[in-house]
Amino acid sequence: GLLTLVHGAMERDTAASTGLTLVDRDQHYNLYELLRKHEGNRLAAMVDYLMQVVEHQELQGRLGLFGMMDAGEAYTLFNQVQDRLEGTTLVGEFEDSLFAQARETKDDGEIDELVEAGRLTSLVVRETRDFLSGHQARNEVLVRSDGEALTIGDVKRFIRARIAGYGMHEDHGCIFSQGRDAGVPHNAGDPAMPMRLGQSIVFDIFPLVPSGYFHDLTRTWSLGYATDEVLEAWEQTKTIFDRVMAAVALGVPCRDLQNMTCDFYEALGHPTARSRPGTHEGYVHSLGHGIGLDIHEEPSLSHREGNTTVLMPGHVFSVEPGLYYPDRGFGVRIEDSVAFRESGALINLTDVPYDLVVPVR
Structure with missing residues (x-):
């Protein structure tokens, strides 16, 4: 049957653009009136509101719950709703939900948006590299024009400005970590830390374009020069990155690509999440x-038990091997994002050089 959207009055224009059958919540189920009826008890008012929606929309059978809400509030609210329902059962999905399955593959229109997100994000990363390279070094530290040390905070301000300049925005910030911090994969970086020569920098950026689609890419840099230890780890990571990219094809089990990566690193003596679960x-x-x-959506390129997904048209995903040794003061990661168009053609959404060393003045 026809799909119905219950919406707030302030969102009526956006709601109209969906083409769905519309119900104005504020006209049909006025929450102020419901709060007055229940003497200010928000929980009772929300239960009443949802019960009216179920009745008016004649919802029966299994009613799926989707969306985002505080876990405790959702538990309390929907338990009370279920207690009052007759002929309708509330159900939720833990894995492979309806919306997760719908979002796992993208059509070419969506991939066009992801191509644009990749193009703009790549420009930001290229410009950030040029920004760093344009600074002079003094006593192994990059310095600003005022003679003060250039910090990670300064670099992040530049990154945010370029993201905004291209009409994108950040939902989660970015990772720009150096030295020991680069050895912890999701350490965002210390804003007060000066930019030092010869230390590994993990730059992981994931902004989104106005249509809501993300890009995700990572580069590892070292200013001026790289130590032998960092260079070796980077070369190993670039080798397996290239091998995996060459192996990506329709029908390949996602699990196999992770196992291939673990095989490579383990053969070189590195612990992996497979050989030593929980390793740091x-x-x-x-x-x-x-x-x-x-x-973070499906597919998952993980070796976890039960991961039977194979690559198919419409899949868009990251490829991001890395090595992390915080106690030795470094980490490296290389990441591109790729997509299979509906035709099955594979495209790389990322366009940034892989060079490790960033020359400085």
Whole structure:
């Protein structure tokens, strides 16, 4: 049958653009009146509101619950609703939900949005590299024109300005970590830390374009020069990155790509999330994840039990091997995002050089 959207009055124009049958919540189920009826008890008012929606829309059978809400509030609210329902059962899905399945593959229109997100994000990363390279070094530290040390905070301000300049925005900030912090995959970086020569920098950026689609890419840099240890880890990571990218094809099990990466690193003596679950050193995570209207979607390039997904048209995902040794003062990661169009053609959404060393003045 026809789909119905119950919406707030302030969102009526956006609601109208969906083409769905509309019900104005504020006209049909006035929450102020419901609060007055229940003497200010918000929980009772919300239960009453939802019960009216179920009755008026003649909802029966299994009624799926989707969306975002505080877990405790949702538990309390929907338990009370269920207690009052007759002939209708509230159901939720823990994995492979309806919307997760719908978002796992993208059509070419969505992929066009992801191509644009990749193009703009790549420009930001290129410009950030040029920004760093344009600074002079003094006593192994980059300095600003006023003679003060350039800090991670300064670099992040530049990044935010360029993201905004291209009409994008950040939902989650970015990762720009150096030295020991680069050895912890999701350490965002210390804003007060000066930019030092010869230390690994993990720059992981994941902004979204106005249509809501994300891009995700990571580069590892070292200002001026790289130590032998960082260079070796980077070369190893670039080698397996290239091998995985060459192996990406329709019909390939996602799990196989992660196992291929673990095999490579383990053969070189590095611990992995497979050989040493919970390790803080070596290769500590899965190979990649889906990207779309959220930064983490299906498919998952993980070796976890039960992961039977194979690559198919419409999949958009990251490829991001890395090595992390915080106690030795470094981490490296290389990440591109790729997509299979509806035709099955594979495209790389990321366009940034992989060079490790960033020359400085």
